[in-house]
Amino acid sequence: MINITSYTVERVKDPFGILSGTRYEFLLDIEVEEDDELYSENGLYIRVIFSVEETQSRIAKYEIYEKSTQRYVDFDLEDDEVAVVEAFCQAHFTDSDET
Secondary structure, three states: OEEEEEEEEEEEOOOOOOOOOEEEEEEEEEEEOOOOOOOOOOOEEEEEEEEEOOOOEEEEEEEEEEOOOOOEEOOOOOHHHHHHHHHHHHHHHHHOOOO
């Protein structure tokens, strides 16, 4: 299981009005246990694009990176981990300076 230790959130600007709803970019610093196959000595963060529309909100995309190397980690989160990330984003997208 992942543990979110810190985060930043920023509204994604759409000057041309191409996207429906509003998008937010989250950078979530995470900790995972050493015995987890996702574990990295370099630390990890998840970049999440979170979509908010009138009737629903959801994760549009996420990517996992090593902190110190900025290297993309080709790994999918498990369903329960995705649920944790989605709930976190749902609870915190209003923390953006440009909600």
